[in-house]
């Protein structure tokens with residue numbers, strides 16, 4: 001009865017774990033939730049006031065499909081001030097969250113059978129959206145010696161005449177790594193040479209502890225021509241539920257995405273868009289406060305891991321709010337003792353990282369996401385979008401579990 005497209009989709013592993021946490025909490029169990037990547041800060045007051053003003057002034061009607069001109073103008077201003085990028089409002093398409101912007105991009109660009117390079121580990125929705133749009137995800141097996149960051153050489157190695165696009169998540173979910181200007185330039189050069197477009201997912205750009213964050217489109221004029229910059233208000237400003245994402249691209253792409261989005265959703269909620277205008281106007285102070293808090297938690301977590309849990313190394317975090325922990329120390333014990341795997345619909349096949357997070361949830365009441373959901377076995381992702389004490393308690397319980405498994 002169901003279409004092949006839908007039957008082919010693997011449900012989101014991050015969303016599945018979060019749903020399970022909600023169920024456990026509803027049954028009265030107190031869970032430390034370090035699974036879902038959602039800021040623990042509230043939407044800033046000025047954004048809420050922008051929404052309230054819009055409602056009071058009856059600004060609640062249909063508007064232009066690619067978004068309010070006021071919001072697209074504010075986005076252009078942000079791109080200029082923060083990223084040194086010149087875009088005009090006709091190059092911006094505002095959508096219902098970055099997820100829809102990825103969907104718009106894939107439908108605007110891909111023909112059936114076109115290949116899309118996706119460095120693994122990847123954010124869970126990339127391969128599924130590519131498949132929905134008729135494309136073929138091709139996973140790049142990134143290397144530990146590069147902290148699993150995609151390199152220009154890997155694009156050379158994995159691309160074929162069918163490769164149409166590469167998706168780069170920078171700062172990375174789930175790795176927490178950040179590409180340098182030189183690394184981005186090398187990737188852009190090889191993509192330009194080979195006629196490959198770049199979808200540069202920069203939703204975590206403001207949460208960056210590296211010396212600088214560089215947008216892919218800023219590394220050269222050629223890079224800007226082939227890059228679709230993807231961003232939104234869910235992470236840099238905590239506005240996940242308002243559902244505002246956007247792309248900056250060529251006018252031609254923007255027109256194509258607008259035509260597509262015009263049939264699917266029109267524009268996102270006008271009220272959310274007015275909240276977005278206000279949020280972008282006053283973003284600086286709030287973002288700095290949040291980033292300082294994330295940095296403090298990250299440093300405390302890394303220190304704890306180094307000092308108390310050397311069995312579990314972690315990729316050095318430079319941005320976003322994730323730690324990607326190497327739990328390969330428990331591999332042999334878990335594979336030897338596992339008889340049942342959890343039955344959650346996670347991306348990827350059954351795996352020991354999934355077995356590990358199920359034990360962690362059931363026995364220690366801590367939620368994290370298995371590496372297998374991101375296409376990388378042997379790891380778990382910790383979202384440190386929770387208080388420092390909560391993150392440290394979650395890691396301490398993870399440490400207990402590791403020690404118990406190793407003692408078996």
Ligand code: PMP
Pocket residue numbers: 037096097098099100123169173201203232233234240244245
């Ligand atoms: N890209 C990445 C890397 C993400 O982690 C997320 C998280 N939801 C998204 C895109 C989608 O964000 P949005 O809430 O704007 O749809």
Ligand code: GLU
Pocket residue numbers: 012014015035036037038123124125173
């Ligand atoms: N992007 C977040 C995460 O990776 C939110 C969940 C989702 O939308 O997948 O956890």
